Amino acid sequence: MACRRLDAKCLSDLLKDIDYFLLDIDGVIWNAAGDIQGSREAVETLQTLRAVIFLSNCSCLTREEFVSNFEELGYNVKPGQIYGTAYAVASYLKDTRFRGKVYVMGTPSIGKELDKFGIKHTGIGVDKDPVGATCRPTDLTHLSLDPEVNCVIVGYDNYFNISKLQKAVNYIARGAISLATHEDLCYPTTDGLVTIDAGVLVAAVGEATGKTPILIGKPSRIILEQIRRDAHQLDPSRCCLIGDSLSTDIALAARCGMRSILVLTGQSTQKDVDGINCGDGGGDGFVPDYYIDGLGDIVTLLRQGEASG
Ligand SMILES: [Mg+2]
Known part of the structure; x- marks a missing residue:
């Protein structure tokens, strides 16, 4: 199974099948160097299209502390949208x-x-x-x-x-x-x-x-079950998880039947994607449906889709 680069047509088709976007935070929204360019606009756009939930393995922040970090970067996010591992x-x-x-x-x-x-x-x-x-x-x-x-x-x-x-x-x-x-x-x-x-x-x-x-954290089903409990028993097959880690994000998506998009702004690189697609055993056996360079690509692809009608 190959991991394809997400394009405007694939994103349009994906949106028809998705009710929830589950977004990882470290390596997707921000990293050690600060906020990742383009991610805020992408989150704003996704929030107008579908429900957005954040799930992070970071244990160092409460829900409220996550919100403070988000607000400092100009995001509008509520504590109930955030599942970190301390919570x-x-x-x-x-x-x-x-x-x-x-x-x-x-x-x-x-x-x-x-x-x-x-x-x-x-x-x-x-x-x-x-x-x-x-x-x-x-x-x-x-x-x-x-x-x-x-x-x-x-x-x-x-x-x-x-x-x-x-x-x-x-x-x-x-x-x-x-x-x-x-x-x-x-x-x-x-x-x-x-x-x-x-x-x-x-x-x-x-x-x-x-x-x-x-x-408790990804790739354990426990954190997803908490989200399901709070989000009206959301159907994993109607969710798309976007993350930077093959062994946690993409692994959880694969285990639970969620769609997945790998971003290359954190742990994973183009070399990992190439490894998966060469069949050399890359990705620990977990293959994302799609990959993008960064979350900001979502906005570009949506605009391309609108332009092509
Ligand atoms: Mg991450």
Whole structure:
């Protein structure tokens, strides 16, 4: 199966079959260098044509913080349109009627979203039980484990250290539920440097415990089910997911029967598309229906379609 460049005719046909556009954010709307040119106009245009929902694996922002970032760039977006993994993991615990306390290896955004549902948590910020320089690996007396904790959430954590890892692993070894916001290993950058993401921490906890966490973000169906619940049981076959990652965005679309468009402003490149179309095993087996250079191309293609009548 090949991945075709989206053209005006394909877009016109696609619109007939689609009720919802699900848009990834990092690498589509903005990236490490700032906003991506043309994306705002494309989102404005798409919002006049179909319902638009944003779903991001980023665990560092609450729904409201996403909105603030959008507003700074001139977008008009509502909190209810945004499914980030800080919101999604809190929503998952609410949906599963979780009772207890969560140890969070993650940013304050996760704590704020848990607070909205009245879910108790600990662990966010600088660890208060750091491993001393003289502490032997076998000496865990510095760890003060909270007896109430029966769930561990691992997301991206600026204050990650060995003590936090020890706590997360020991809570899970004691029987706590293990949740991962997302498994992305790197954040897309434009300067050639590698910025690690939550997947590195999730892998560390998973290796140490031998337990696979419940994944909340893409390509897990959990985040899509939350959107379906809130959006009148939307039909995945009437959705088109636009994203920059083959292993998360396009994988979720393929698993759930959604149409998909890959953009080349983030993780994926023309080389990836060429690899898919050469059949060299590129794309981890997940093939987008179409690709475009950037989200702004949508506007150009719609104008071309109008001009050709
Ligand atoms: Mg992305």
